[in-house]
Amino acid sequence: MSQVERQELEEFRGFYRRYYEDDIAELAQRYPNEQRSLYVEYDDLYRFDAELAERYLNKPEDMREIAEEALRTYDLPADVSLGQAHVRLRGLPASNTIDIRNIRVVDDHIGSMVAVQGIVRKATDVRPKIVEAAFECQRCGTMTYIPQSDSGFQEPHECQGCERQGPFRINHDQSEFVDAQTIRVQESPEGLRGGETPQAIDVYLEDDVCGEVTPGDHVSVAGVLHIEQQTSGNEKTALFDLYMDGVTVTIEDEEFEDMDISDEDVAEILELADSPDIYEKMVDSVAPSIYGYEQEKLAIVLQLFGGVTKHLPDESRIRGDLHMLLIGDPGTGKSQLLSYTQNIAPRSVYTSGKGSSAAGLCVTGDTLVHTTDGIRRIEDIVTPDIPESVETETAVERALDLYTYDEATGETTVASTSHVWRMPPKPCRRIETASGTQLETSRNTPVLTCGDDGPEWTPISEVEAGDHVGTPNFDGIERSSPATDESAEDPDGAPAMTDGAVGSTDGADLEWDRVVTTVDTGEKELYDLTVPETNNFVANGVVTHNTAAAVRDDFGDGQQWTLEAGALVLADKGIAAIDELDKMAEDDRSAMHEALEQQSISISKAGINATLKSRCSLLGAANPKYGRFDQYEPIGEQIDLEPALISRFDLIFTVTDQPDPDHDAKLADHILTTNYAGELNTQQTEMTNSEVTRQQVEDVQEEVAPVVDAELLRKYVAYSKRNCFPRMTDAARDAIQEFYVDLRSKGADEDAPVPVTARKLEATVRLAEASARVRLADEVTADDAERVIEIVRSCLQDIGVDPETGEFDADVVETGTSKSQRDRIKNLKDLLREVDEEYEDEPGAPRDQVLERADEVGMDRSKVEDEIEKLKTKGDLYMPDGDHIKVV
Missing domain, CATH: 1.10.10.10 (Winged helix-like DNA-binding domain superfamily/Winged helix DNA-binding domain)
Structure with a gap:
């Protein structure tokens, strides 16, 4: 040890004596089973010695070794040892707290200690990692101990006893292991603006910080930044990946922790809250480019602010988040309303139900799989390991060499499976090609198709007659590049691929076969194979994508399963905007029942059992089954959603497109004005010789600009949810009770339908609390109650009335049958x-x-x-x- 290191060692001992004597005494009592780390605050170290603190940030690995050596040699009772205890620095200064997207090599971030904040997107399970391997010689029994690093597993060249080259066996009892886990931290939604893609970084954790977080948690991670060279196949590239060795992981409890609200912002928010027309201003600030929909926009404003979540003495919880559904005709602006809401919500996630992925991508039992031992039925491959039918998706580890399509090279190659799967029955679809090939899979299983830009994955439910699917060429015969018949054209004008044509990828041995028929075949038992890296296999001659029920780990070796947070989990304490809700896969929709009411999602797949938080509001949009909404038919017959799911929405709006000369004239004027403002702005900014002045642009844009700027509105909502928790006044309580009892009284007769259920009462309370939050008020007044009662009554009139009798009937929504x-x-x-x-x-x-x-x-x-x-x-x-x- 050098003189400098000995001096630093003594400095740390003096630091511990001054600031952490009691903490070290507690650690000594709890070590090693209850506690294995001493947590040190950066501010304490800086106050003790600013230069020492600065060196710790710049050379964290060296300084951490010295700090831990000082801890091990600290003056403790003779029978107490802290041999493997860690020192974990936390509370880093703002200068070392970096947005993930701003990490740069030129700023000397690499190798230094930094902190990042975000949401845990993925997490592997906790596995043992060997840090010192004990190799036992099989000839003479001599033990050789070799420390292991992250660069690869090191084995001895020869035995230290008999000096022969093995063979060796790892002695697990003599080896040293540590818990290890990898998490992926992604930028929090509230730190992004609309349209920005969130960045992420992988964090490697060891020992007692493992297993502390789950996907969806908002965390602050302090650690050391490193880079790792990327590879393409077996070749190294010039690019490097960033990763972090995590030192401390802190779960952030504060809502909207990334929202920076200054004193000037607070003054502006309070002034706006005092406006007598605050509700009109808020409505005019939601999607001003969309004409009308005042009531829907007011409801969206209330959803942004939300009600108050209550925690009762029996530890039960009453949600304050509002769920809203827009059902309506195409072209009425539903998607735009969702998109705008996602942009102004402080924490939000936007997704499309059509694009949502679900578990259970798999094939039927008679499917033939191309293995290196010949063509075999997948049922015969799986049933020796899983002989009985299953009620939930079940996997067993199994290595099997088979043919798979390598997207990087465009060629068929051999790979080994890691797991085989057996699935309960699921809805299936069968396609038949021009060559007579048939393939039957679950409806959401993707197959390789020929897209405009080359091969792409398409769910079999979206494959239609005329599409081309990828079929590998196993005969090894060289063929010419893609044969196209220029005289024949598809309806969209593109050259039609002839049957059996080779794909356009250079060097590929892939052919394209035209689909001639497709048919849905009902529910059938299914099977799957997990092929790491390529995630596909050749099924009945067609390249078929296979995605396991849990997400395959893309950290490191890919041999673990990970738990990944979906849209509802990522939107925790915010808003999840889901478009095309009616097109969401059946498995995903069933998971939403628990997410909407209990506000959690339970996972039990691939050996992973977990409950993820989804304390968010859901804003959904859906289209009627037959294109347009029919006000004379019950809602349950018009939308492809289960009544049990529809009933969990607090408000359901029907957005219809009815011709009306007066309304249409105003709508046309609004759309033309909006477009004119855009045209002027484009000309003024893009054309060098434009005669349009900036003042002209501002005058026109003022007509379509939001009353409250989107950035201020984001801060307003965050400030209200952070500081405002209104309580119900007697007047408001009486108004809501009278409204509910009056509605229920209409069902008092023996033959009358039940007009409304207690769910609508709870929804009205949440809405009234949100109305008070808009004003930053501490109390819910009678005016708040009347405002939301009007909205609830209007929604009930649209969707809660039996079209045949004209009476309120809760069963129209609750059960789907009036x-x-x-x-x-x-x-x-x-x-x-x-x-x-x-x-x-x-x-x-x-x-x-x-x-x-x-x-x-x-x-x-x-x-x-x-x-x-x-x-x-x-x-x-x-x-x-x-x-x-x-x-x-």
């Missing part, structure tokens, strides 16, 4: 049984007699025919032949 429908079904079944008994010699109730009797008892003939078809689909009725009906 009371009038249930009564009609009951009467129809009674009629069918009655007619069936009269015609006991026939195979069922004659259809014509049923329809004739329906007219006699006052049942509408067309509605009876519709109900018969629906009940047949559900399996409640069947027809032995075309003329008779039987009740199951």
Whole structure:
């Protein structure tokens, strides 16, 4: 040890004696089972010796060794040893707290100690890592100890006893292991502006800091930055990846910790809150380029502010987050409303249900897989390891060499599987190609298709007749590059690929086969193979993507499973905007039930069991099944969502497109004005000889600009949610109670439907609290209650009324079947049984007699025919032949 190091060692001992004597005494009592680290605050070290603190930041690895040596040699009782204790520095200064996107080599960040803040996007499970391996010679039994580093596993060249080159065996009892985990930290949504792509960094953790965080946690991580050279295949490249060796991980409890609200901002917020027309200003600031929709925009404002989350003495929790759904005709601006909301919400995530991925991408049991031992049925591959049918997706480790498509080279190569899977039945789809090849998979399984820019992955549910799928060429015969028939063109004008043409990738042995038919085949049991790195295999001759139920680890060796936070988890304590909700995969939709009500998501896949937090508001948009909304049909029949999911939304708006000359004239004027403002701005900024002045641009843009600037509105919402927790006044409570009781009274008669449930009462309370938060008020007043009662009543009028009777009926949303429908079904079944008994010699109730009797008892003939078809689909009725009906 050098003179400088001995001096630094003594400095750390003096530092411990002055600031951390009690902490070290506590560590000595708890070490090693309860506590293994001494946490040191940077401010304490800086006060003790500013130069020493600065050296710690610049040379963290060297200084940490000295700090830990000082801890090990600290004056402790003879029977106490802190041999493997760590020193972890935290509370780094602002100059060393860096946004992930701003990490730069030129700023000397590499090798120094920095802190980053963000949200945990992925986390591997905690695994043992060997730090010193004990190798036992199989010939003479001599032990050789070799320290291990992250650069690769080191083995002895020869035995230190007999001086022979092995063989060696690792003695696990004599080796030294440490817990290890990798997490991926991504920039928090509140730190981004609309359109920015969040950056992320991988953090390697060891020992007692492992297993402390889960995906979705907002954290501050202090550690040492490093770089690692990238490789392409076995070749090294000139590019390097950034990663961090984590020293401390602190879970941030503060909401919107990245929102920087200055004193000037607070003064502006308070002045705005005192405005008598604050609600009008807020509404005018939401998507000003979209004309109208005042009530929907007011509801979005209330959703941004949210109600107050309550924690009760029995540890139960009442959510304050508001969920809202927009259902409506195409071209009405639903997606724009979602996008704008995502831009102004302090913490938000935007995604599309159509693009959401789900678990269980897999193939049917009769699928043939191309292995190095020949072509085998996937069922025969999997069932020896998993012989019985399963209720949940089940994986078993299994190595099998098979053919896979390498996207980097465009060639077929051999790879080994890591796991085999067996799945419960899922909805499936089958495609058939021009060459006669058939492939049947779960509907969300991607296959390799020929896109405009080359090979791309397309879910089989979106593959249509005329598309081309990738089929590897196994015969090794060289063929010419893509054959195209220029005389034949697809409908979109692109040259049509001929059947069996080779793909356009240079050096590829991939051909393209045209799809001729597609058909949905119902639910079937499924199987899958996990192929690390390429994530695909050749199924019935078609390149098929396989994604396991849990996310395959792309950290390091790829041999672990990771838990990844999805949109609802990333939006924790914010807003998740999900477009095309009706197109979301069935597995994802089922997970949303728990997310919307309990505000958590339970994961039990690939051996991982966890509960992730999703304390967010959901703003969803969906389209009616048949394109346009029909106000005379129940909502449950118009949207492809389960009633149990629809009922969890506090507000549901129907956004319709009805021709109206006055409204259309104002809408056209607004759209043209908005476009004109954009044209002037483009000309003024892009054209050097433009005659448009800046003043002209500002005059026109003033007409379509938001009243409250988006950046100020973000800060306003964050400030309100951080500081405002209003309570209900007696007047507000009485108004809400009267509204609810009055609605319920309409269902007091024995034959009347239940007009509304307690869920709507809780929604009204949340909305009223949000209304008070808009004003930064401490109390919810009667005016707040009346304001939100009007919104709730309007929504109920749109979607909570039975179109046949005109009465409020909660079951229209809660169960998808109104009371009038249930009564009609009951009467129809009674009629069918009655007619069936009269015609006991026939195979069922004659259809014509049923329809004739329906007219006699006052049942509408067309509605009876519709109900018969629906009940047949559900399996409640069947027809032995075309003329008779039987009740199951």
